[in-house]
Amino acid sequence: MTSPLLEARGLSMQRGGVDVLKNVSLTVQENDVLALIGSNGSGKTSLMLALARLMPVNKGDVFVSGEAINGKNAGLAYRRRLAMVFQEPLLLNGSVATNVATGLNLRSMPRQELQERVDEALELFGIAGLSRRSAHSLSSGEARRVSLARAFAMRPEMIFLDEPFTALDLPLREALFQQLSKLLHSKGITAVIATHDCREVLQLCNRVAVMNKGRLIRSGIPDDVLADPPDDFSAAFARHAKSYNT
Numbered sequence: 001m002t003s004p005l006l007e008a009r010g011l012s013m014q015r016g017g018v019d020v021l022k023n024v025s026l027t028v029q030e031n032d033v034l035a036l037i038g039s040n041g042s043g044k045t046s047l048m049l050a051l052a053r054l055m056p057v058n059k060g061d062v063f064v065s066g067e068a069i070n071g072k073n074a075g076l077a078y079r080r081r082l083a084m085v086f087q088e089p090l091l092l093n094g095s096v097a098t099n100v101a102t103g104l105n106l107r108s109m110p111r112q113e114l115q116e117r118v119d120e121a122l123e124l125f126g127i128a129g130l131s132r133r134s135a136h137s138l139s140s141g142e143a144r145r146v147s148l149a150r151a152f153a154m155r156p157e158m159i160f161l162d163e164p165f166t167a168l169d170l171p172l173r174e175a176l177f178q179q180l181s182k183l184l185h186s187k188g189i190t191a192v193i194a195t196h197d198c199r200e201v202l203q204l205c206n207r208v209a210v211m212n213k214g215r216l217i218r219s220g221i222p223d224d225v226l227a228d229p230p231d232d233f234s235a236a237f238a239r240h241a242k243s244y245n246t
Contacts, residue, residue: 003066005030005190006158011050011060020046021057022214028158028192028207033184035201035222036194038211039233044194045087047211048160051192052084080107083151084160087194089143091135096127099135100150121153125179141172148176152183159184161193165200180204198241201226210234 004027013021020043028034036044049055051062053075062069069078083103091099100121104114122128125145130138135146144164151159164180165173181204184191195201201208201222209219210230218230226238 003063004028005032005065006051007063007066008047008051009061009063011047011057011062013046013050013055013057015046020214021050024050024060024214024216026209026216026219028190030190031188032207033191033193033205035205035208036192036211037196037201037208037234037237041213042211042233043214044211045162046214047216048084048162048192048194052082052160053078054084081156082158082160083154083156085147085151085162085164087162087164087166089140089147091138091143091146094135095131096133096135096138096146097122097131099146100153102150103154117153117155121149124152124183125149126175141168144168144176148180155187156189158190158192161191163194163196165197177204198237201237202241 006028007026009025011021011024012019024043024047036047038044046055050057053062053069064078064081069075092102097118100118101114104117109117118131119128122131125148127142127145127149130142130146135143138146148164161180165176168176177200183189184204193200193205205222207219208222208225210217210225210233212231212233218225218234226234226241229235229238
């Protein structure tokens with residue numbers, strides 16, 4: 001049997017003396033789009049940071065294609081295969097184009113290829129006209145597009161998205177949702193998305209995992225999980241999803 005692209009085994013994590021992950025195990029297959037749902041503080045972001053190896057765990061292991069990610073070199077090689085988009089865009093000083101090129105510069109990519117990738121990413125997210133603008137002069141929606149463009153310029157094998165459409169107005173939210181859906185499926189990118197939006201789960205994701213107080217309490221196909229929700233949050237989520245479909 002083929003190993004899953006990404007697997008967590010028994011992940012536990014403490015932050016500030018608090019258990020934010022408690023023995024979490026899950027698998028992500030190649031081309032999966034996995035939604036993480038749960039109330040605020042349930043452990044969604046902590047799990048994503050652990051899966052991306054951006055924050056150490058106290059216990060447990062992460063495997064990629066059946067191989068454990070252990071040691072500095074293995075961790076670096078793994079992180080080169082992924083990108084993460086945080087809930088709040090983390091933009092650096094400089095222009096929009098400079099920000100989109102950040103990860104590519106860290107890889108010492110040849111200038112011509114770097115420019116081609118930056119131009120492509122700017123076009124994909126409709127911000128080519130902002131390329132020379134200061135990143136710190138952008139609206140929240142523009143900043144979110146730059147953050148997404150920077151991630152996709154890396155052409156990642158896996159991408160982690162922490163509530164990527166939060167606090168955006170409806171037209172922009174719709175445009176980015178459609179663009180992201182198209183990119184994930186056309187590029188064959190495996191994704192893990194933390195979300196509170198039932199439409200993202202129903203239309204974008206083929207699997208869903210429910211987090212509650214640091215534990216993963218249910219995972220599976222969205223229709224199956226929401227038909228038998230394991231906690232109050234997912235029950236409310238299921239009711240909202242049902243009303244959305246009617």
